[in-house]
Each structure stands twice: as C-alpha cells, then as structure tokens.
Amino acid sequence: MTPSLTLAALWALVANVLAMTPSKDHHWRSAYVLIAVGIPIVGFVTWQHGPWIGILVMAAGVSVLRWPVIYLGRWIKRRTLR
Template identity: 75%
Template sequence: MSLSLILAALWAVIANVLAMLPSRDHHWRRAYVLIALGIPLVGFVTYENGPWIGLVVLAAGMSVLRWPVIYLGRWLRRPRA
C-alpha cells in the first residue's frame, strides 16, 4: 500500500473520530480543517495511484463531509443577481 493511501485511510479514521466528539458549532470548524487537509491529499493519491483511485478517495471524502458538499451545491445553484 502506498504512502498516499495510508494517509487517506488515516484521514478517514481521524474524520470519523472527530465526528463522534461533541461540538458547539455543529462540526464546521473541524470540517474546514479536514477539507484543507483532504484536498491536497486527494491530489497526492491521484498522483501516486492514478485517476480512478483518486476518484474513489474523493467520493469517500465527500461522503464523510457530505453537508459542506450539499451547501456548496446549493450555493452554486442559487440564482445570481
């Protein structure tokens, strides 16, 4: 297993542990940190293992951070003035 996949698995474990802990801001601060660490990690996985594995890791990250993805989709679809 490559270093990038080990780091991606570690990211997923940390994300799940952080999700189990209580939070006053509904986990948004933790989500921002996970996104900031996850975007370069997906690039690293894609670089080392190819685009298909990169897409699998991206889908796994999006399933963990589904509410930021939902809000991004709503923000992109809203009417512009």
C-alpha cells in the first residue's frame, strides 16, 4: 500500500477511535483537527493516485465528518439566499 493510502487509513482509524471517546464539546475540537490533517492527506492521495481515488477518499472523509459538512452547507445556503 502506498504511503498516501496508509495515511488515509490511519486517519480513518483515528477518526473512529475519537468518535468512540466521550467529549464535552460533542467532538467539534476533534473534527477541526481531523479536517486540518485530512485536507493535506486528500491532496497527497490525489497527487499519487489521481482525481478519482482522491474523490473516493474525500467522500469517505465527508461521511465520517458529516455534521461539519451539513453545518457548512447550511451556512453557505443562509449566506447566499439573503
């Protein structure tokens, strides 16, 4: 397995372990860290394997971090429909 896919799998493992731990802020701090670390990993995967695999890895990350993406979509919708 290439280093980029290894990092993506490690990111997914860490994300799932963090989701199982208790959190007072409903895991938002963990989500911010996972986003900050995940964006370069998606870029690395895309660089090594091309855009289709990069899209698949990004879709996997979005499925793990679905609530930040939902809130981002609501925020964009609220800002554009004024």
